[in-house]
Amino acid sequence: MAVIEIKQVAKSFGSFTALHSVDLTIADQEFMVLLGASGCGKTTLLRIIAGLETPTTGEVWIGGRRVDHLPPRERGIAMVFQNYAVFPHLTVFENIAFGLRMKKVPQAEVDRRVKRTAELMHIEQLLKRYSGQLSGGQRQRVAVARALAMEPDVILMDEPLSNLDALLRLEMRAELKGVLAESKTTTIYVTHDQVEAMSLADRISVMNGGRIVQAANPVEVYRNPAARFVGSFIGNPPMNFLTAQPAGAGKWQVAGQVFDGPAAAAAEFAIRPEDLHPSESGLPAEVRVVEPLGPHTLVTASVAGQPFRAVLESTLTPRPGDMIHLAPVPDRIRWFDPATQSAL
């Protein structure tokens, strides 16, 4: 049982605040992905959970035990570092075995676990090498194997697959998910890659500027962004936003069209590019760029002078300069408060 509770954790480096009062609970055996732009505080949060950094304020609990004053080794965690930290003076075998050696695990068990995790990460042929003789991606896999070999209750992974080629990454992603689910490990996984986040996560925590903006399951995060940032960060291409003028009685006028919306003083209209289809009654859009991508066509246009993207059937091929009309799927329209940026 390893529930991780982060209670009002804040972290400042001098006058710079890297984390603003983060609250997050990760359930036992949950796969939590931290997603956010570079510099938003993902590594800092992970390092606080690991005990490599002390929070300025707040508490960290693991498995019902308050751990924020315990050294890392007493927290029952394993970690994959963003910069790998694979020991240069040890062979790949001894690197993977490092944590087991510290716990004085019998040799036969060490052999078994090293072999198993090395096979899983496809590095079994590298066991006798030193880290200086490995490529970046191989080193990264050693770092992952070293953490997996511990069979910990909690595993913290900081962009563990960032340096692998697309194909290997896809394969490793699936294997990781299988292994961690099987071993009932609670996982916190940091990534920049939305697809990876979507595919792995039980829940995604989207971070922005040292805050967690939304923590929910991948579909929820995608469909119902809790904040404008989430919509603009997740999705490729991201959500479209258009200004809206109140038209009374919960109606809003967007680019000449009237939509039902929330009862609020001000609102911003939002729609995902794939939730649009051509229709005479749609939003008038002036086509700028057309990119045929195979399964569909990505159209970049301008609606009432604001940038707007639509993902259309590949049979539709408008030309730059054309005026088209794009109708949003009614139940996919989202509204945001322009002042607080949160969903309405």
Place this chain on the structure above:
Amino acid sequence: MPRMLPYLLLLPATAFLCLFFLYPFVQVAHDSVMRNAAYTLENFTRMAGHWKFSTAFWNTMLLAAVVVPIQLAMALTMASIVTKLQRGRSSILYIFAIPLGISDLAAGLIWLSVFEQSGFLNSLLVGLGVVDQPILLLGYQNTWVIFIAIVLAEVWRATAIMMVILVAGMGLIPKEYGEAADVFGASRWQKFRRVTLPMLKPSLQTALILRVILAFEVFAVVVALGGTQLPVLMSETYHWQFQMQERGVAAAFAMVILAVSVAFTILILRLLHVPKGARV
């Protein structure tokens, strides 16, 4: 031309070394096998045949064997502490480095003033009533006191040089390896033993070679504290060169010191060898 440039730039230094190091070295080596204008090993047989030779040789070895490990342990401990300091690190380094600025003869004299019959230690012992009157500590009847005094003076004088090298070496080890060790369950001692020490090997090599060679050349401290009571290789060299006017035998001593130094340097390099590919 650009390929030759580095060699050209090294030329003045190389010439300097040849002139003031290689030439005298060849001269000494030559002297050691020369007697009455003929090549011979007689200098070496005379040296080895003298009753003081083996005492001097083993005294030197014993001193090195006692002093260097103590210094290594102390330097490692001090360097670990200094490396962990958040602030005040350079001030502490300066303070530790003060004995380095004192010549070895001066260091010997300082410790002589502690141990001699009218020295601090005797005043203290008398003052505390441990003894009735000052005792002769550095006399020929108890050479072991002389030995301890020399060890103390050497440790006091030359530990800092090792520490400075080790502090620099520890500073070069990226912080992430210590963090990885922490996360993967290493205790303080395990972290030191399994991560810091192996990654410190290059600096350990430098520090040990430097110290061991200097330990074989110990001279002024020994003479200041023990006079001729505790002969060592260097004091014998001096003795043969200036008191006995036996240039050839003195040169033979110098060759012995050189041989021992080279042997230990090779040994240290072997023992602390870092395999290719395992470097940071």
